[in-house]
Amino acid sequence: xxxxxKRGISLRVLEFGDIEKTGLANVKQPIKLQQGIPVExxxxxxxxxxxxxxxxxxxxxxxxxxxxxKNRDDLQAAMALFRKEQDRLSLDMQFTNFRD
Numbered sequence: 001x002x003x004x005x006k007r008g009i010s011l012r013v014l015e016f017g018d019i020e021k022t023g024l025a026n027v028k029q030p031i032k033l034q035q036g037i038p039v040e041x042x043x044x045x046x047x048x049x050x051x052x053x054x055x056x057x058x059x060x061x062x063x064x065x066x067x068x069x070k071n072r073d074d075l076q077a078a079m080a081l082f083r084k085e086q087d088r089l090s091l092d093m094q095f096t097n098f099r100d
Contacts, residue, residue, distance in 0.1 A: 009033075012086075012092040013033055013034045013035075013092050014031050014033065014034070015031065015033075015034055016029060016030075017029055017030035017031065017032070018030075035063065036062070036063020036064060037065055037091060038063075039060060041089050042060045042065045043060070045058070045082060045085060046058040046060070046065070048081065048085055049067070049078060049081065049082075052078075054074050054077050054078050054081070055069060055071065055074050056068065056069035056074050056075060056078050057069065058078075079095055082095075
């Protein structure tokens, strides 16, 4: 975990498995890295986006959530909304491809 933190990887993307005994005093715990946003959590984010009445549209594309809108301020408001929800859903989100 320390190496992941040094590399700038958020600890929210780690999924911890069950602790297993391997020997006399040894244990191991599998850890998976989450890549992208799961579909269930994407649906929750779109529901939150629609409930907020911001004039943007959200769509699920494989492991990404794409948000489109005419106004730049609306897109920034959607990004702020998602940053608030990221703690509740235990996600680490990155925002890319922000265009004029």
